[in-house]
Amino acid sequence: MESQKITLPVARPCVSFWQQTTRSFPYLHANKNEPVPEESKYVIIGSGISGALTAFELIQGGVPAGDITIFEAREAASGASSRNAGHVRPDAFRGFQVYKQLHGPGQALKIIANEKLVFERVKEFVDKHGVQCDFNPTTTFDVCMTQEFADFNARSFKEYQEAGGDVSHIKFYGGEEARRVTRVQKAVAAYEWPAGSSHPAKLTQWLLTQSIEKGIRLFTHCPVTSVTRSASSSSTDQVAWDVETPRGTIKASTVVHCTNAFAPHLLPQLSQFITPNRAQAHAFVPPAPLNSSNILPGTMSLRHSLKHFYSVAQRRADGIIILGAPIANPNISAAAAASRLVADDAIVNEEVRDDSVKNFEACFPECEKGKLSHGEGLLHAWTGIIGMTTDSVPFVGKIESLPGQWVCAGFNGHGMARIFTCAPGVAKLILGGSWDDTGLPECFEITEERLEKLRKGVSGSVF
Numbered sequence: 265m266e267s268q269k270i271t272l273p274v275a276r277p278c279v280s281f282w283q284q285t286t287r288s289f290p291y292l293h294a295n296k297n298e299p300v301p302e303e304s305k306y307v308i309i310g311s312g313i314s315g316a317l318t319a320f321e322l323i324q325g326g327v328p329a330g331d332i333t334i335f336e337a338r339e340a341a342s343g344a345s346s347r348n349a350g351h352v353r354p355d356a357f358r359g360f361q362v363y364k365q366l367h368g369p370g371q372a373l374k375i376i377a378n379e380k381l382v383f384e385r386v387k388e389f390v391d392k393h394g395v396q397c398d399f400n401p402t403t404t405f406d407v408c409m410t411q412e413f414a415d416f417n418a419r420s421f422k423e424y425q426e427a428g429g430d431v432s433h434i435k436f437y438g439g440e441e442a443r444r445v446t447r448v449q450k451a452v453a454a455y456e457w458p459a460g461s462s463h464p465a466k467l468t469q470w471l472l473t474q475s476i477e478k479g480i481r482l483f484t485h486c487p488v489t490s491v492t493r494s495a496s497s498s499s500t501d502q503v504a505w506d507v508e509t510p511r512g513t514i515k516a517s518t519v520v521h522c523t524n525a526f527a528p529h530l531l532p533q534l535s536q537f538i539t540p541n542r543a544q545a546h547a548f549v550p551p552a553p554l555n556s557s558n559i560l561p562g563t564m565s566l567r568h569s570l571k572h573f574y575s576v577a578q579r580r581a582d583g584i585i586i587l588g589a590p591i592a593n594p595n596i597s598a599a600a601a602a603s604r605l606v607a608d609d610a611i612v613n614e615e616v617r618d619d620s621v622k623n624f625e626a627c628f629p630e631c632e633k634g635k636l637s638h639g640e641g642l643l644h645a646w647t648g649i650i651g652m653t654t655d656s657v658p659f660v661g662k663i664e665s666l667p668g669q670w671v672c673a674g675f676n677g678h679g680m681a682r683i684f685t686c687a688p689g690v691a692k693l694i695l696g697g698s699w700d701d702t703g704l705p706e707c708f709e710i711t712e713e714r715l716e717k718l719r720k721g722v723s724g725s726v727f
């Protein structure tokens with residue numbers, strides 16, 4: 265299987281809406297010019313939501329904060345966690361057909377149940393800690409824009425239900441009713457279930473702040489360039505790792521790779537299985553028919569087919585609508601679609617931007633250009649890199665061939681619906697827990713057996 269050479273994140277990425285609105289975060293450039301310490305018991309690579317939550321959970325589990333160092337290649341949380349579309353949106357049943365083929369019905373049920381749990385965990389966490397991240401627990405619609413997709417979803421729903429999946433929280437609307445509840449005039453059918461949205465940069469920054477204030481050291485603008493076995497490792501039980509950066513080498517016994525799409529840069533054995541893909545999001549200022557008391561009550565995914573979709577989440581905090589889109593779809597030229605494989609989040613694809621806005625206008629004609637005042641309409645567009653895996657589920661756990669190294673990566677553009685169980689899971693494992701203690705589906709574990717299966721070419725995509 266051909267694999268892409270994964271580099272480090274580009275040095276000067278574009279600035280997302282979430283980053284634009286959090287430029288005063290005091291730790292954005294933490295320890296930017298400081299040399300790195302010689303030793304740290306735990307090193308976490310990556311300061312996105314995976315790295316930030318893993319650190320938080322290790323401290324909750326009893327690790328002294330001063331024993332943990334986080335390295336971030338650019339400013340704090342500058343990857344997908346500050347560039348996404350803000351949706352905390354579990355898959356309620358749609359992916360079941362594909363997960364079933366890839367992982368069997370038992371695992372497919374667990375994958376979907378885990379996503380529901382993540383939404384509940386995020387909600388509980390934000391409530392418990394009073395996290396100011398504009399979290400909006402609401403419902404979401406899968407809006408079927410074509411009969412073909414309505415048929416696909418109906419099949420998934422039926423298969424999921426027949427396999428024993430919980431559908432008690434899902435509502436179905438056909439034809440006229442779907443158009444009324446979603447306000448999308450071309451809707452063929454719709455499904456609704458609990459989901460939410462958040463300001464993802466604020467959530468990640470909150471997590472980092474808690475840990476930093478307890479004593480964790482975060483080194484920003486400090487990419488890890490290699491992790492090699494330290495000469496001082498005495499035996500297989502006591503392996504130490506030299507974590508190399510441009511500002512010095514730090515020795516650690518535990519290294520956690522929370523680098524998502526970029527994981528294969530330091531773990532080339534994953535380069536066949538994690539592929540960086542560009543995705544794009546857009547902020548849109550709505551006109552009167554969609555502002556104030558007319559704000560959209562729920563979030564949505566406008567679905568033309570399994571791979572051709574647009575997400576819509578209107579923020580309670582300011583009414584701004586966030587439109588998310590993958591780079592490739594049938595309306596996008598082959599050249600633009602091919603650019604999705606370039607792991608460069610400095611550039612915005614104008615074709616994707618225009619197509620996203622056009623699709624939104626087609627669904628909500630009150631937002632057509634001619635009907636907007638100056639200052640309404642498209643506010644900003646930005647790009648981010650997602651980490652696609654060949655079997656549509658993340659890699660979590662111990663890297664068997666590298667004792668002391670762990671991974672929590674490969675979220676398939678869906679991390680907000682997964683990381684809140686995966687990062688606590690990896691922290692539990694590091695602290696000596698078993699896979700059962702994580703409560704995660706077994707198929708998420710990075711075992712040699714899974715990698716061997718993937719090497720033989722098992723693959724499929726839900727996203």
Ligand SMILES: Cc1cc2nc3c(=O)[nH]c(=O)nc-3n(C[C@H](O)[C@H](O)[C@H](O)COP(=O)(O)OP(=O)(O)OC[C@H]3O[C@@H](n4cnc5c(N)ncnc54)[C@H](O)[C@@H]3O)c2cc1C
Binds near residue numbers: 273310543672678
């Ligand atoms: C446009 C877009 C829209 C999306 N929309 C949604 C959505 O609505 N809902 C959803 O659930 N998910 C969405 N996602 C996906 C979601 O954002 C990710 O799954 C999630 O943020 C991954 O978090 P992470 O911490 O694993 O990775 P990241 O946030 O990417 O963090 C990894 C960090 O590691 C750093 N890094 C990489 N290599 C190194 C190195 N060698 N040394 C030091 N640092 C390094 C990077 O700079 C980065 O900050 C979207 C993604 C994008 C790009």
